Amino acid sequence: MTKKYSAKRRSGCPLNASVEMLGDRWSLLIIRDMMIRGARTYQEFLHCDEGIATNILADRLRKLEAYGIITTEPDPSDGRKRIYLLTAKGIDLAPVLTEMVLWAAGHEDTGNQALVQQMQKDKEKFLAAVRRRWEETTIS
Amino acid sequence: MTKKYSAKRRSGCPLNASVEMLGDRWSLLIIRDMMIRGARTYQEFLHCDEGIATNILADRLRKLEAYGIITTEPDPSDGRKRIYLLTAKGIDLAPVLTEMVLWAAGHEDTGNQALVQQMQKDKEKFLAAVRRRWEETTIS
DNA sequence: TATATCACTTGCGAAATGCAAGTTATAATA
DNA sequence: TATTATAACTTGCATTTCGCAAGTGATATA
Numbered sequence: 001m002t003k004k005y006s007a008k009r010r011s012g013c014p015l016n017a018s019v020e021m022l023g024d025r026w027s028l029l030i031i032r033d034m035m036i037r038g039a040r041t042y043q044e045f046l047h048c049d050e051g052i053a054t055n056i057l058a059d060r061l062r063k064l065e066a067y068g069i070i071t072t073e074p075d076p077s078d079g080r081k082r083i084y085l086l087t088a089k090g091i092d093l094a095p096v097l098t099e100m101v102l103w104a105a106g107h108e109d110t111g112n113q114a115l116v117q118q119m120q121k122d123k124e125k126f127l128a129a130v131r132r133r134w135e136e137t138t139i140s
Numbered sequence: 141m142t143k144k145y146s147a148k149r150r151s152g153c154p155l156n157a158s159v160e161m162l163g164d165r166w167s168l169l170i171i172r173d174m175m176i177r178g179a180r181t182y183q184e185f186l187h188c189d190e191g192i193a194t195n196i197l198a199d200r201l202r203k204l205e206a207y208g209i210i211t212t213e214p215d216p217s218d219g220r221k222r223i224y225l226l227t228a229k230g231i232d233l234a235p236v237l238t239e240m241v242l243w244a245a246g247h248e249d250t251g252n253q254a255l256v257q258q259m260q261k262d263k264e265k266f267l268a269a270v271r272r273r274w275e276e277t278t279i280s
Numbered sequence: 281t282a283t284a285t286c287a288c289t290t291g292c293g294a295a296a297t298g299c300a301a302g303t304t305a306t307a308a309t310a
Numbered sequence: 311t312a313t314t315a316t317a318a319c320t321t322g323c324a325t326t327t328c329g330c331a332a333g334t335g336a337t338a339t340a
Binding site: 025 | 298300305
């Protein structure tokens with residue numbers, strides 16, 4: 001059975017919509033892997049976020065596509081693969097992820113200090129670099 | 141049975157830590173209710189986020205306290221009530237929530253346009269106001 | 281004393297999740 | 311061509327979480 005996903009909206013604050021789309025254990029991590037680590041295929045997601053189950057990954061990719069956060073297309077160089085790409089809506093999540101990372105880095109002992117320092121040093125520059133990389137690798 | 145919550149850390153990016161603490165359907169909404177709407181008691185949370193079950197609310201409040209995002213103390217004016225307050229770590233989530241709201245507002249049809257416009261117009265000013273309100277209402 | 285309200289807890293059915301084992305399609309190799 | 315490997319999934323099933331209704335004990339109010 002193929003599930004349908006629709007953004008059944010709770011009323012009130014727009015945060016409800018965000019939580020509807022992103023408020024689970026894996027969605028934001030998948031988006032981070034696409035945005036920061038350059039993951040684009042199923043196997044790359046599986047190995048980036050070790051621990052995610054294959055059925056959950058398939059489900060989250062489907063949801064993210066339904067929400068317009070990612071698109072998918074066949075890989076021209078390998079017919080077995082599919083390539084997942086962030087949409088404009090997806091790359092617009094960069095400030096959200098950045099703030100989350102900075103928050104955690106400020107209050108927890110955390111990994112990847114190089115990335116964090118890059119964010120802290122010049123947030124705008126970091127975001128611009130993320131967006132530029134996205135534009136370069138996205139055939140639009 | 142009373143559950144224990146500890147931040148079992150996944151390695152790598154600090155985003156893992158944030159998702160560990162906030163990656164569910166309700167935590168961010170509870171924090172928003174405290175931060176923006178001034179909710180401080182169990183009943184206020186129940187009525188702010190209509191739909192949250194009482195057991196889930198109790199669980200999330202326990203988790204958020206375990207993570208150091210909120211504190212709780214008895215209400216001096218009513219011994220039945222408990223008052224929940226954001227810690228410094230909790231109020232530091234304001235930029236995260238703000239970016240999430242702005243993201244959703246930019247890509248979805250959303251409620252509370254007044255709040256959104258306030259955020260868009262001057263993000264720093266909005267965040268400063270949130271923090272000031274927190275300082276005023278928090279006995280530290 | 282009686283009743284209401286507070287912050288929970290308990291029980292239970294339903295849904296979501298995690299894991300292992302398929303399945304199908306394409307690609308690379310012999 | 312036959313075989314093997316890898317890709318993106320699906321399926322089954324046990325475990326966990328969730329949502330709802332109904333308690334519980336402590337405190338406040340009449």
